[in-house]
Amino acid sequence: MNECIENTGFRPRIAAFFCNWCTYGGADLAGVNRLQYPADFRVVRLPCTGRMNPEFVLHAFRQGADGVWVSGCHPGDCHYIAGNMYARRRFTMLRELLEYAGLDPGRLHFSWISSAEAEKFQRTAKDVIEAVRALGPVDAATAATKTMVMELRKVI
Amino acid sequence: MKARTEKIREIAKRLLHEGKVDVVIGYARGTSPMREQPFFARTPEQADQLTWSSFCVGNTAKSLVQVARAGERAGVVAQGCASRNVVGLIVEKQVQRDKVVVIGVPCLGMVDFRKVEAQVARSEGRRVETVEEDGEELVVRGRGFEKRLKRKELLRDNCFTCQHRNPVLADELAAEPTAETGGGDIDKVAAPWEKFPAADRWARFRETFQDCIRCYACRDACPLCYCKTCFVDDARPQWLGKTQDMTDITSFHLMRAFHCAGRCTDCGACESACPQGLKMRRLTSKIEKDIRELYGYSAGMDVQAVPPMASFRPDDSDDFIKQGGEQ
Numbered sequence: 176m177n178e179c180i181e182n183t184g185f186r187p188r189i190a191a192f193f194c195n196w197c198t199y200g201g202a203d204l205a206g207v208n209r210l211q212y213p214a215d216f217r218v219v220r221l222p223c224t225g226r227m228n229p230e231f232v233l234h235a236f237r238q239g240a241d242g243v244w245v246s247g248c249h250p251g252d253c254h255y256i257a258g259n260m261y262a263r264r265r266f267t268m269l270r271e272l273l274e275y276a277g278l279d280p281g282r283l284h285f286s287w288i289s290s291a292e293a294e295k296f297q298r299t300a301k302d303v304i305e306a307v308r309a310l311g312p313v314d315a316a317t318a319a320t321k322t323m324v325m326e327l328r329k330v331i
Numbered sequence: 332m333k334a335r336t337e338k339i340r341e342i343a344k345r346l347l348h349e350g351k352v353d354v355v356i357g358y359a360r361g362t363s364p365m366r367e368q369p370f371f372a373r374t375p376e377q378a379d380q381l382t383w384s385s386f387c388v389g390n391t392a393k394s395l396v397q398v399a400r401a402g403e404r405a406g407v408v409a410q411g412c413a414s415r416n417v418v419g420l421i422v423e424k425q426v427q428r429d430k431v432v433v434i435g436v437p438c439l440g441m442v443d444f445r446k447v448e449a450q451v452a453r454s455e456g457r458r459v460e461t462v463e464e465d466g467e468e469l470v471v472r473g474r475g476f477e478k479r480l481k482r483k484e485l486l487r488d489n490c491f492t493c494q495h496r497n498p499v500l501a502d503e504l505a506a507e508p509t510a511e512t513g514g515g516d517i518d519k520v521a522a523p524w525e526k527f528p529a530a531d532r533w534a535r536f537r538e539t540f541q542d543c544i545r546c547y548a549c550r551d552a553c554p555l556c557y558c559k560t561c562f563v564d565d566a567r568p569q570w571l572g573k574t575q576d577m578t579d580i581t582s583f584h585l586m587r588a589f590h591c592a593g594r595c596t597d598c599g600a601c602e603s604a605c606p607q608g609l610k611m612r613r614l615t616s617k618i619e620k621d622i623r624e625l626y627g628y629s630a631g632m633d634v635q636a637v638p639p640m641a642s643f644r645p646d647d648s649d650d651f652i653k654q655g656g657e658q
């Protein structure tokens with residue numbers, strides 16, 4: 176788990192948006208079960224992935240995130256019946272659009288994780304972090320992503 | 332064009348005279364050549380100022396929202412794209428079907444005034460003073476020159492790839508239906524951009540948008556942008572700053588394009604309104620293509636339709652989303 180950190184010393188900053196009813200609970204359960212995963216993401220708790228505004232994703236990149244991870248309930252399990260189904264279409268469009276504009280798809284992740292899937296949470300967290308870590312910090316990313324994120328990012 | 336103008340006036344007069352509508356939204360001659368402006372005719376006499384030409388590029392559906400919000404019944408002069416926006420507004424419940432009379436105009440494509448200016452060499456200080464339409468030709472006159480130009484070569488980019496020149500929804504028609512498509516291939520608009528190597532895509536988008544002066548003319552001309560508070564004006568949280576940094580410019584254009592998903596009819600009002608001549612369609616055409624390919628939806632074709640971003644199917648693709656179960 177820590178090989179990459181040891182090799183490169185790079186710990187990405189990942190903004191994670193979790194649905195209160197499933198993935199957030201899944202993360203909690205992973206904690207209760209003492210399942211270890213790298214803690215390189217900051218969680219924002221949402222009532223539902225349907226609450227995700229695509230602007231959140233851009234905003235996260237703008238605020239300095241190296242990656243964004245959105246996770247919610249499996250299709251059919253939404254607390255609000257279908258919030259995640261609407262979100263799915265929105266994600267599809269957003270992902271296509273950002274990739275079209277030049278963002279490396281490895282910096283944007285979506286997953287469905289229920290509150291019972293502590294192990295899947297652990298696994299996915301590792302996956303997401305490894306993927307972003309492998310791409311390196313935004314400054315060292317592919318030309319397109321680098322300029323894109325640097326330009327999205329307000330230089331203060 | 333003259334016949335169309337006369338027919339529009341005749342219909343508008345009749346509607347206003349019979350009291351079927353409170354106002355007819357159309358175009359009047361602009362104060363400068365090649366710039367027809369939106370016009371609201373409230374009396375049969377005012378209807379005489381309505382006009383139709385190759386430069387009616389603003390989208391009348393934009394004004395329809397404002398009029399409908401005031402509770403007025405409106406007649407709206409609409410070519411193919413604007414009629415689709417009217418349908419979109421009905422679908423999104425911004426306009427009531429029984430409060431709008433669509434005066435449909437089969438469209439021959441609109442002319443991009445920038446292309447005309449380029450043809451008469453504006454850079455050499457030549458100014459277009461009058462433009463006369465003569466069948467398939469434009470007669471452009473200014474001090475010391477007269478040029479006959481082929482209309483076909485001067486059409487706006489989106490008019491080449493137009494798929495619905497005839498109004499989708501029309502209570503009255505101002506001319507006989509015309510050929511349905513502009514002849515171009517709409518699938519090919521986004522294609523070259525998709526093919527660029529990932530490494531320089533953003534550089535190209537930066538180039539596309541770097542001249543943006545954040546005047547919001549694109550938003551103000553777009554009939555889809557009817558929110559009372561736009562996300563760019565939100566202060567808490569402030570999604571993006573007001574500056575002309577690439578940060579703010581690119582965020583604005585990405586989000587504006589995203590908001591058009593499943594709604595944009597490719598009417599080109601944004602590009603025509605842009606004082607800087609930006610090609611916003613490089614973003615919106617990709618979205619239009621995705622919506623069409625993924626969800627089989629084309630905006631503004633059906634009053635009964637449910638917009639794709641406001642609906643879902645259980646079997647929508649989610650292959651990019653990490654599923655459960657797999658190791």
